[in-house]
Amino acid sequence: MADRVHPLQPPEPTAATTVTQNPPESPVSSSDAFIPKPGPPPGTYVIQVPKDVILRTPPPANASRAKAYARRAARRRGCCCLVLAGLGALIFLLAVAAGVIFLVFRPRAPRYSIDALSVASFNLSDATVSPVFEATVRADNPNKKVGIYYRDGSDVKVSYDGVTLSEGAWPTFYHPPRNVTVFVSELKGAGILLSSDNRRALVKANSEGKVPLGMSIKVPIKVKFGAVRSWTIKVKVNCDVTVDKLTEKAKIVSKDCRVKVKVLGFFGL
Template sequence: MADRVHPIPTHTDTTPVTVSGDMSELPKQPSQPITEKPVISPGTYVIQIPKDQIYKYPPPENAHRQRLYARKGISRRRTCRRCLCYTFGILALLVFLLGITAGILYLVFKPESPKYSIETVAIRGFNLTSSSSISPEFDVTVRAENPNNKIRIYYQKGSAVTAYYSNVELANGVLPAFHQGSNNLTIFQTTLKGSGILLTGAMNSEITAGAKEGKVLMKVNIRAPVKVKIGAVKTWKITVKVNCDVTVDSLTAAAKIVSRDCKYKVRLW
């Protein structure tokens, strides 16, 4: 007869256990990493696309719009290039036509440069025996010659005539406004006045020595705005600059010019 096997009863002790002392001595349960997974509803797919592909390849529904914009950009650039080419072409043509016109005018009218010179200079108010300031005056006679057959010169207001000694301004004045016809020689006089001019001792000695030798070098500069009429066409305002080195034998009203050298140039603008 076989023996019966009875199960051993197990007792579960539910009595609370009180632990005293340092809790750090107790074994710790290993911490499990917490991983959170996105909740994806059924039938949903997550696709990751690199950013460079997002910018480089537009969606199919926008591909036509992108091609349209690209064509418009190319068309604008081509239009700008054409405009620049046309502009430079027109400017080159204008310069070419102006050159031809100037050449024709030169051959037809054969312009010659006007001529200027200082004829006489009368000087007053130079007192070199005193150390005080001086107030000199110059009566300057200017000779202006227009040798052209078909060109007229109109002298405008706003001119300036200045007398210098060693870069020190002594007196100044203006030219009269007048019209000079073709093949014309005009001689006119202008008065230059200065006031309160102080000369250094060295300048005073130089002028005194030059007056004794009969050679006092001075400068007379002329700035004259003019308009030139060629045929029926009158130009814009042009500035004529005349610089003259004048040597006189004395500083008196009876002074005579020993030598003169006048140079001039024209400023078109």
Template sequence: MAERVYPADSPPESGQFSGNFSSGEFPKKPAPPPATYVIQVPKDQIYRRPPPENAHRLQYLSRKKVNRSRCRCCICSILAAIFILIVLAGISLTVLYLVFRPEAPKYSVEGFSVSGINLTSPSPISPKFNVTVRSRNGNGKIGIYYEKGSTVDIYYNDVDLCNGALPVFYQPANNVTMVKTALTGSRIQLTSAMRKEMRNELSKKTMPFKVKIKAPVKIKVGSVKTWTITVKVNCDVTVDKLTAPSRIVSTKCSHDVDLW
């Protein structure tokens, strides 16, 4: 328990007191100022370490601080590695582009014949189309693998008349390939208004169709093949009649590429 003590008096300066020391008379100590205390704590109660009840909490907080520091270091290292990989990938792609100068293939419809469409009967139709697609690969050092899983569809307005697929083939660099594909449709029901519209177009020898192609391909650069890329080709084709052979009046194609 703490004890109450008064502060010790400072020694008197020389000549401060004029009492008679020989007779045993000494000056009285001045009274301490009111409300002045000195607290003495026993040495065994001075804690240089946390008391037992707080030791666990201190250990927990210290461990938490260390773990947080390590976590921050790990996150910084991961972000730095990702940034370096992105920079290296960008440099590699730039070098490849400058070396190979890749350009997208060009497509056009060169042949188009129709059969199986009767516009005078209300019965469902089962049309057949034979389409020849011209693919030009103008790259000097890049080949193209056309894989399985392609689709070719022919539409009139928004009606899907028939479907088919491109053959599997490899197109080398600086090459033009003519690809023929047969497409069929089964029991397609046309409305009376659509039949009338088609007869009107046929009388003007301007029957419009839309050809849509989706082809999974892989690009060959040197001895390396890329992942599968999807090429999408949309062609507007106008023919003069619905018989075989049909003459192409006009054609216009556009294409797009899905890299992933």
């Protein structure tokens, strides 16, 4: 029997025999890789705008509207400047007028004092008190050329240790220059409830002959400078008065009055 001949199988390639060939790369010159990009010409600059921002030229209608707004704003600024300039000039003229009046008339604050203070219906044994005070006030106008008009709306109070005992009003009259006017103002209280401490203190002060009382006066006035009158001015007077007893025949032991003038307006005709 003849022997069969088998065909030989080609040997399998191994890792050692595997060869990978890469396609040839095109040669790159080193001088081409480092060529700088051309920059902007001298004296110019570049603005980078994002892609989502769209810049458009406004239509002519909007441009004319913007110019109209600018003209209106300029007119407003001009009007404000004129108003401020007018106010400044007015304030300056008023200040000059006030200075001239002060130099010509030399105004001085009036002086006040309490010459007498009688007390009635002040019974400390009652639960409530309803005292009646009659205050004799001396008003002195030391000015040579300045008169004083005392107006309605005054408020006069007598108090003890911060508790108002009686209230009244200042009379309305004209106080001429270099004049002393004495008048009596009646002040009444009704159903005043005193604390036990205040009651004991008043009883003790009355027995010792030294009862300290406070008198506050608020009165509106107008000042006359020749033919010129001022607007309303507030005068405040605070007096500390000590009497020997709370009766109609009370005598003043000590007194002290302080005057404060508050100007509310400028001078007018």
